[in-house]
Amino acid sequence: MTWTDDDLIMVSALEHYAYCPRQFALIHIESVWDENVFTLKGTRLHERMDEPVVETRAGLRVERALPIWSDHLGLVGRCDIVEFQCDGTPYPVEAKPSKTARRICHDVQVCAQGMCLEEMFGVPVPAGAISYLGSNRRREVDLTNALRHTVETMVDEIRRLLRTGVTPPPVNDSRCPNCSLIDACVPEVIEQVRASRLERSLYIPEPEP
Numbered sequence: 001m002t003w004t005d006d007d008l009i010m011v012s013a014l015e016h017y018a019y020c021p022r023q024f025a026l027i028h029i030e031s032v033w034d035e036n037v038f039t040l041k042g043t044r045l046h047e048r049m050d051e052p053v054v055e056t057r058a059g060l061r062v063e064r065a066l067p068i069w070s071d072h073l074g075l076v077g078r079c080d081i082v083e084f085q086c087d088g089t090p091y092p093v094e095a096k097p098s099k100t101a102r103r104i105c106h107d108v109q110v111c112a113q114g115m116c117l118e119e120m121f122g123v124p125v126p127a128g129a130i131s132y133l134g135s136n137r138r139r140e141v142d143l144t145n146a147l148r149h150t151v152e153t154m155v156d157e158i159r160r161l162l163r164t165g166v167t168p169p170p171v172n173d174s175r176c177p178n179c180s181l182i183d184a185c186v187p188e189v190i191e192q193v194r195a196s197r198l199e200r201s202l203y204i205p206e207p208e209p
C-alpha cells in the first residue's frame with residue numbers, strides 16, 4: 001500500500017485519539033498544544049529516551065528510539081525501547097511517566113508498535129509492555145486479536161477525521177479535568193453553546209406548507 005505524507009499517521013497519535021477524538025483533532029489538525037503536569041513529565045521522559053542507542057542487557061539486544069513503520073497501516077513512529085528476545089522476537093516497551101485510568105490509550109500505542117515491528121522484521125510479536133517510570137514497574141500487554149482490531153479501526157477513524165479536517169465536539173466528561181488542552185478546548189462553554197443552539201432550534205416554527 002502506498003500512502004501520501006498526509007495519510008501517514010503517527011503511532012503516538014493513537015494515544016491522543018483513544019483518550020478523546022477532540023484532543024487528537026486539536027493537536028493534529030489545529031496544531032494546538034498545551035502542557036500540564038502529565039505532559040511535562042512525559043516530555044522530560046521522552047527527551048531522555050530520544051537518543052538512538054543499541055546496547056546489550058543480560059545477553060539481549062536492546063534498541064532505544066527505534067524508528068518504526070507499517071506500510072500496511074500507514075503508520076510511522078518510534079519505539080522508546082525494543083528488547084530482542086533470544087529467538088529474535090522484538091518486544092516493544094513504551095515508557096510512560098505514570099499509570100492512566102484509561103489503559104486502552106497506552107495499550108493501543110504499544111499494540112500498534114508491535115504490529116509495525118511484525119511487519120518490519122517478519123516475525124510474530126505477541127506482546128509488549130508499558131513501563132511506568134514513576135514506579136519502575138511494567139505492565140505486559142498481550143497483543144490480542146481484539147486489541148489489533150481496535151488499532152485498525154482507530155487508524156481508519158483517524159484517517160477519516162484527518163480527511164474531513166473537522167474537529168469533533170467535546171466529550172465534556174471525566175477525561176476533561178486531566179486533559180492538558182482543557183483551556184484551549186473549553187468543553188463546558190462549547191457544550192453550553194451547542195445546548196442553547198439546540199434549544200433555540202426547537203422553538204423555531206416550521207414554515208407553513
Ligand code: SF4
Nearest residue numbers: 020170171176179185
Ligand atoms: S478537554 Fe475534554 S473534550 Fe476537550 S480535548 Fe480534552 S478530553 Fe477532549
